[in-house]
Structures are given as structure tokens and as C-alpha cells.
Amino acid sequence: MHMGVTIKDVARESGCSVTTVSFVLNGKDKNISNETIRRIRQAVDKLGYRPNRLAVSLVTKKTRIIGLIIPDNCNQFFGNVSKVIETYAWANNYNIIYGNSGNDGLRDIEYINMFIDRRTDGIMLVKSSAPQQETEEKLAQLIAGTEIPLVTLDRTIAGANVSSFSVDNRKGGYIAARHLLELGHRKIGCYTGPRNVSSADERTEGYKAALAEYRVAFDPSLLFEGDYQMGRAHEAFLHFRAKGVTAVFAQNDVMAFGLYREMQKAGLSIPGHLSIVGFDDNVMSDIMQPPLTTVRQPIESMSVSAIRHLILRIENADEPMPAQAFCFEPELIERKSTTVLKSERA
Amino acid sequence: MHMGVTIKDVARESGCSVTTVSFVLNGKDKNISNETIRRIRQAVDKLGYRPNRLAVSLVTKKTRIIGLIIPDNCNQFFGNVSKVIETYAWANNYNIIYGNSGNDGLRDIEYINMFIDRRTDGIMLVKSSAPQQETEEKLAQLIAGTEIPLVTLDRTIAGANVSSFSVDNRKGGYIAARHLLELGHRKIGCYTGPRNVSSADERTEGYKAALAEYRVAFDPSLLFEGDYQMGRAHEAFLHFRAKGVTAVFAQNDVMAFGLYREMQKAGLSIPGHLSIVGFDDNVMSDIMQPPLTTVRQPIESMSVSAIRHLILRIENADEPMPAQAFCFEPELIERKSTTVLKSERA
DNA sequence: ACGAATTACTATAACGTTTTACTAATCATT
DNA sequence: AATGATTAGTAAAACGTTATAGTAATTCGT
Numbered sequence: 159m160h161m162g163v164t165i166k167d168v169a170r171e172s173g174c175s176v177t178t179v180s181f182v183l184n185g186k187d188k189n190i191s192n193e194t195i196r197r198i199r200q201a202v203d204k205l206g207y208r209p210n211r212l213a214v215s216l217v218t219k220k221t222r223i224i225g226l227i228i229p230d231n232c233n234q235f236f237g238n239v240s241k242v243i244e245t246y247a248w249a250n251n252y253n254i255i256y257g258n259s260g261n262d263g264l265r266d267i268e269y270i271n272m273f274i275d276r277r278t279d280g281i282m283l284v285k286s287s288a289p290q291q292e293t294e295e296k297l298a299q300l301i302a303g304t305e306i307p308l309v310t311l312d313r314t315i316a317g318a319n320v321s322s323f324s325v326d327n328r329k330g331g332y333i334a335a336r337h338l339l340e341l342g343h344r345k346i347g348c349y350t351g352p353r354n355v356s357s358a359d360e361r362t363e364g365y366k367a368a369l370a371e372y373r374v375a376f377d378p379s380l381l382f383e384g385d386y387q388m389g390r391a392h393e394a395f396l397h398f399r400a401k402g403v404t405a406v407f408a409q410n411d412v413m414a415f416g417l418y419r420e421m422q423k424a425g426l427s428i429p430g431h432l433s434i435v436g437f438d439d440n441v442m443s444d445i446m447q448p449p450l451t452t453v454r455q456p457i458e459s460m461s462v463s464a465i466r467h468l469i470l471r472i473e474n475a476d477e478p479m480p481a482q483a484f485c486f487e488p489e490l491i492e493r494k495s496t497t498v499l500k501s502e503r504a
Numbered sequence: 505m506h507m508g509v510t511i512k513d514v515a516r517e518s519g520c521s522v523t524t525v526s527f528v529l530n531g532k533d534k535n536i537s538n539e540t541i542r543r544i545r546q547a548v549d550k551l552g553y554r555p556n557r558l559a560v561s562l563v564t565k566k567t568r569i570i571g572l573i574i575p576d577n578c579n580q581f582f583g584n585v586s587k588v589i590e591t592y593a594w595a596n597n598y599n600i601i602y603g604n605s606g607n608d609g610l611r612d613i614e615y616i617n618m619f620i621d622r623r624t625d626g627i628m629l630v631k632s633s634a635p636q637q638e639t640e641e642k643l644a645q646l647i648a649g650t651e652i653p654l655v656t657l658d659r660t661i662a663g664a665n666v667s668s669f670s671v672d673n674r675k676g677g678y679i680a681a682r683h684l685l686e687l688g689h690r691k692i693g694c695y696t697g698p699r700n701v702s703s704a705d706e707r708t709e710g711y712k713a714a715l716a717e718y719r720v721a722f723d724p725s726l727l728f729e730g731d732y733q734m735g736r737a738h739e740a741f742l743h744f745r746a747k748g749v750t751a752v753f754a755q756n757d758v759m760a761f762g763l764y765r766e767m768q769k770a771g772l773s774i775p776g777h778l779s780i781v782g783f784d785d786n787v788m789s790d791i792m793q794p795p796l797t798t799v800r801q802p803i804e805s806m807s808v809s810a811i812r813h814l815i816l817r818i819e820n821a822d823e824p825m826p827a828q829a830f831c832f833e834p835e836l837i838e839r840k841s842t843t844v845l846k847s848e849r850a
Numbered sequence: 851a852c853g854a855a856t857t858a859c860t861a862t863a864a865c866g867t868t869t870t871a872c873t874a875a876t877c878a879t880t
Numbered sequence: 881a882a883t884g885a886t887t888a889g890t891a892a893a894a895c896g897t898t899a900t901a902g903t904a905a906t907t908c909g910t
Contacts, residue, residue: 210621211621441734562867
């Protein structure tokens with residue numbers, strides 16, 4: 159019970175050396191008599207001894223801690239990622255130290271340094287958006303310079319040799335836009351994530367590809383740069399109204415919800431006045447009025463694959479595995495927020 | 505740059521003892537000549553030395569890690585709590601190891617033991633619901649037996665002498681029910697959180713108090729026990745329909761959203777056919793159609809107070825502070841999901 | 851000019867484990 | 881009866897820091 163019980167106390171209580179105690183506690187008891195084992199276990203129970211993990215880590219050079227960086231735990235998507243990762247880690251005897259970067263690239267770097275200082279066994283990074291060129295380079299350098307296994311999730315780092323796990327964003331953008339095109343829309347707004355964030359850029363690429371396939375000229379003024387949050391929804395709404403679009407592809411559900419709010423305030427109906435397709439398949443998207451048509455990311459399997467891979471790398475540090483980009487299939491979930499274009503605009 | 509740089513290397517490089525290096529690195533350099541300081545800093549830079557936090561913690565007996573337990577990071581409310589806590593901790597040079605208990609009381613205990621083993625400086629606990637009597641007692645015992653400062657957030661532990669931070673749930677339940685009563689409703693369903701979870705029980709208490717004040721007899725069959733998630737929404741909906749209630753107080757927003765979904769599926773309107781008031785003021789509640797009337801919890805200030813208090817306790821471990829229950833004011837946010845009772849039922 | 855105080859350091863014990871290399875006793879083999 | 885293998889342990893070094901108690905040289909007060 160008492161806090162400061164050390165292995166020495168157990169040794170004293172059971173009348174043998176700390177070496178022996180350590181051996182039986184770690185299952186290396188081939189050469190220890192049953193009687194001694196019994197005495198030691200008894201002493202452990204009596205004193206309520208639990209090994210100090212700091213001391214263990216110091217000598218074994220393994221902490222069984224994984225560092226996790228996400229932009230913002232309030233965001234459903236990242237909250238979900240974080241939960242899946244922690245749960246899988248826990249089941250495999252790892253714990254998670256986590257940090258919110260707030261989409262500040264410098265924070266990514268600070269957290270990674272902290273993880274290095276704390277000797278975490280691995281790092282799982284969901285990179286911040288809004289990266290300055292310089293910061294991004296520093297990040298890549300920092301990663302290259304450490305031996306701690308690191309994998310990225312959702313967003314990739316330009317010019318870093320690490321394994322990444324993300325949905326096929328290009329394809330996701332493509333199927334979102336194609337869906338709208340098939341419904342007859344031609345003036346399709348694109349409410350993007352932050353520029354220079356791989357996921358957003360790729361979704362925009364896919365959007366363009368679909369336009370091209372349908373021989374619709376790409377009009378850059380139909381893009382509106384968001385931040386994957388709801389903050390700029392009002393400006394986005396104004397912009398799209400001014401441009402007279404009949405549909406918009408919002409690059410995540412949260413921004414789509416922002417548009418819902420603005421449409422409602424303005425007394426406009428979805429999909430009557432505007433068709434909307436989102437991205438993520440947020441839990442709320444099915445409950446919204448109307449239910450949101452969206453591109454589903456397989457968050458759970460992506461996250462599990464990522465953490466499983468990371469642990470694999472940690473535990474097989476000897477055999478070199480080349481960095482790989484793991485790509486997951488997006489899926490269009492058709493609900494009620496999109497409809498065929500009416501010939502006369504509302 | 506190289507990983508295994510230790511303080512000894514710095515000592516060698518700068519031509520002085522490790523003691524001296526340690527002193528200047530920790531600002532205890534009153535008695536160190538400027539020249540030596542300069543040489544040491546230079547060596548540190550050259551070698552890219554960063555102290556091993558495990559070793560530091562082992563000797564200082566401080567990890568600057570705080571353990572956080574929440575039921576489920578996917579839940580907006582807990583996700584928000586977790587983010588606020590981590591951000592405040594980070595700003596004060598603490599890091600967070602966190603765990604999802606999945607509302608399993610045994611996990612709470614396992615996590616706490618892990619935190620003890622890892623010598624976290626403090627523990628912030630959002631207790632799991634669904635506690636068995638026995639588990640709850642074990643938890644209280646475990647907490648009583650450790651010297652690590654611990655505070656609870658949102659939910660309190662029966663019979664444990666720890667500081668708690670939560671909204672005045674009783675009052676919250678009261679104002680929710682009173683609002684409905686003022687609108688003329690008399691058959692008011694109560695979609696509760698899990699029984700034996702303090703927050704839920706107290707909200708129900710408040711609901712009863714309001715009924716009493718309006719001289720409406722309390723009917724236990726108007727309660728339906730939920731789990732703060734959306735899972736049982738369908739049964740809840742059926743139950744309330746069968747009972748012919750004209751309004752329901754859902755003890756959190758997520759369950760209210762579940763009701764939204766069911767109402768919509770059934771082609772029924774809110775608040776036309778049913779008035780609903782939620783609890784939490786989830787970010788989505790303003791965006792739902794209709795916007796949800798709900799009882800706001802001041803999540804941010806609750807969480808900040810809790811973590812601030814925890815850190816205070818950690819850093820003033822000597823002066824004994826008695827356990828206190830900190831209570832925060834709920835606030836009714838009136839939106840569009842409630843309306844006056846029409847004399848003829850829909 | 852002498853002891854006391856100050857300055858600029860350092861050797862070493864601790865923190866709580868794991869692990870390597872060793873010992874001493876018993877057992878089996880020829 | 882001597883040799884080798886096995887059994888049942890232990891002493892001590894190592895992990896990378898901090899912190900205590902010290903030393904030797906200089907400065908100061910009177």
C-alpha cells in the first residue's frame with residue numbers, strides 16, 4: 159500500500175537478492191526454486207509492490223509510450239482517430255501521450271522534441287495544416303534525424319521518408335464532384351480545406367479531374383479556401399451565392415454543417431436551393447436535416463492500420479521496412495442533401 | 505544530433521564535470537564563471553544534447569505528466585474537455601497521458617494503477633458510468649491509498665474525499681423541466697443518463713423538483729434510461745410515444761439528436777409533435793434543424809478550473825487543501841426545439 | 851597577517867530497476 | 881573419483897540524471 163515500496167524492500171522481506179526478485183517478476187524464473195518464488199510473490203502482495211516504470215524504462219530503453227499529435231481533439235474526426243488509436247494501443251500494452259497542435263506547425267515540432275526527450279517508443283503524427291515552408295522543412299529534418307519510428311495519418315509530409323496512412327483523397331474528391339456532375343450540376347463550388355495540406359489539395363485535384371472528365375472548364379473563382387472548421391462558413395456562403403453555384407463540394411462535413419447553418423439563416427433550402435456533398439461521414443451527417451450526402455473515410459480501419467504498423471515497426475526495429483504510403487478507399491454515401499439540377503435556377 | 509548524447513558527453517566536450525553541466529542547464533549557475541557557462545552552452549549546441557526526461561524524473565520524482573481518464577473521446581463533450589485540459593497543461597509545461605475507459609469502471613482502476621506506476625504528478629478523472637457497487641468502492645479505496653493528487657470532473661465519486669468540478673446538474677435539470685412546464689407541458693418525458701452516475705441522477709432530481717414546484721405528480725414511467733449515447737434512441741422514442749408525452753428533457757444533446765433522427769424517420773416534427781430540450785450545448789445543437797434548446801455547461805471554464813486546481817495541488821503538495829466540490833452554473837439556451845403546448849395533441 | 855567568507859568548481863551517492871558475470875552446491879557420467 | 885552440467889542463487893555495473901557534501905583557491909575584514 160505504502161507508496162515508496164521498492165524492489166529492495168521486497169528482497170529484504172522475502173530474504174533474497176533484488177536480482178532474484180527481478181527475475182521472478184519478469185518470468186525469468188527457470189532457475190529459481192518454487193519455494194523462493196512463493197516467498198517473493200507473497201512479499202510482493204504483502205507490501206503492495208509495483209515496479210517503478212521510470213526506472214524500468216531507463217534501463218530497458220523502452221517506455222511503452224507512443225506520442226500522438228493531432229490538430230484539434232474537438233474535431234470529431236481527430237477525436238475519433240485519437241480514441242481508436244488509444245484503444246488499440248492500450249490493448250497492446252502501450253499508452254498514449256497526446257498533444258493538440260492547434261494547426262500550428264511549430265507545435266508539431268515542439269511535441270516531437272518532447273516525445274524524443276521522454277523517449278517514447280513511437281510517434282503517430284496527424285500533421286498540422288497551415289504549414290509554412292520553413293517549418294515543414296524543419297519538421298522533415300527533425301523526423302529524419304531521429305531513430306524513433308514515426309508514421310503519419312491523414313496528412314502526409316512533403317519530402318519525408320515515412321509511412322503514411324490516408325484515404326485516397328484524390329478519388330474522394332473525384333467521386334464527390336462526379337456525383338454532382340451526374341445530377342446535372344455544372345457550376346459547382348468547392349469549399350476547400352487549407353491550401354498546402356495534402357488532404358485538401360488532393361481532394362481539389364480530384365474535383366478538377368471530375369470536371370475535366372465532364373468537359374466542364376475549371377473556374378478557380380469557384381474555390382473558397384476554408385480551414386476544416388465552421389468559422390468561415392458565412393464568408394463561404396456569401397462567396398458561393400455571389401458566384402451563383404448550384405452545388406458545393408465541402409471538403410469536410412464540419413464545413414458542410416457550417417453551410418447548413420448559413421442556408422437556414424438565409425431561409426434557403428438544401429438541396430432545393432443548393433446541393434451539398436461533404437467529406438468524412440461524421441456521425442452527425444446522418445442526423446442533419448436533410449441528411450448529408452458525403453464521402454466516407456474508413457477512419458477506424460485507417461487508424462488501426464496505422465497504429466498496428468507503428469507498433470510492428472517498434473517491435474521489429476532491427477529489420478528495416480521501407481516507407482510506404484497506405485491508401486484507403488473512400489465511399490460515397492448518398493443521402494438527401496443533393497438533388498438533380500432544376501433547369502430554372504431557384 | 506546523434507541520439508545517445510548524454511550529459512557526460514557534454515562534460516567531456518566542455519572540459520568540466522557533469523555536476524557543473526547540470527548546474528548551468530538548470531540555471532543554478534551563480535557560482536559558475538561566464539567562461540565556463542559559455543563553453544558548456546557551446547558544447548550543448550554542438551552535440552545537440554537534450555536531457556533524458558526519464559533519468560531526470562527518476563531523481564527529481566517529478567514527471568510533469570498528468571494522467572487523464574475519460575469515458576470516450578469520440579463524445580464531443582469529453583473530446584472538448586480533453587482538449588482544453590491538454591492545452592492548459594501544455595501551457596504550464598505538463599503533458600497528458602490519456603485513456604478511454606469505455607465506461608468500464610474496471611478500466612478506470614487499471615488506468616489509475618498505470619498512472620501510479622508511471623509516477624504521473626496528478627490525475628484528472630472523468631469517471632466511467634455504469635459503475636458496479638464493488639468497483640466504485642475499489643476505486644474510492646485506490647484513490648484514498650495514493651498520494652498522487654487527483655480531482656474529478658463532471659462526475660463525482662461516492663465516498664471519496666477528492667475535489668470535484670461539475671456543473672450544478674440538479675439546477676440544470678430543474679431549469680430544463682421548468683422551461684417545459686412554463687410552456688404548458690405536463691406530460692414530460694425524461695430521457696436520462698445511466699442510473700447511478702452522479703450527473704444523471706442529479707439532473708433527474710432537478711426535473712422532479714420542477715415538477716413538484718408546478719404541482720405535477722411525478723410519474724416514474726415517464727423516465728427512460730439511456731447511456732448518454734445515441735444507441736438506444738429508437739427504444740426511447742417508442743417508449744415516449746407510447747406514453748403520449750408532449751415534451752422530453754434529454755439529459756444530454758447526443759441523446760436529443762438521437763430523438764431528432766427517430767422523429768424525422770417517423771415523419772414527425774419538432775417541436776410540433778414533440779418539444780425537446782437537451783443538455784450540454786454541443787456545437788451541433790445550434791446547427792440542427794430545428795436548433796436545439798439546451799442547458800449549457802461551461803465546459804471550458806469547468807475544465808480549466810479543474811486542471812488549474814490540480815496543478816496547484818501538485819505544486820503545493822505541502823500545504824494541505826481540503827477537498828472541495830466546485831459547482832458551475834448551467835444556463836438555458838432557448839432555441840427552436842420547444843414550443844407551447846397546443847391544447848389538442850398532435 | 852590571520853581566520854572567515856566567497857568563488858568556482860568536483861566526486862560521488864542516490865533514484866529503482868535490469869542484466870551480466872560470477873559462485874557454490876548438487877547431480878550425472880564415465 | 882574426477883569432470884562436466886545443471887540448479888539456485890548473488891554482487892555489482894549500468895541506465896542518465898540531480899544534489900549533497902566537499903575542496904582548493906581567492907578575497908575580505910580587522
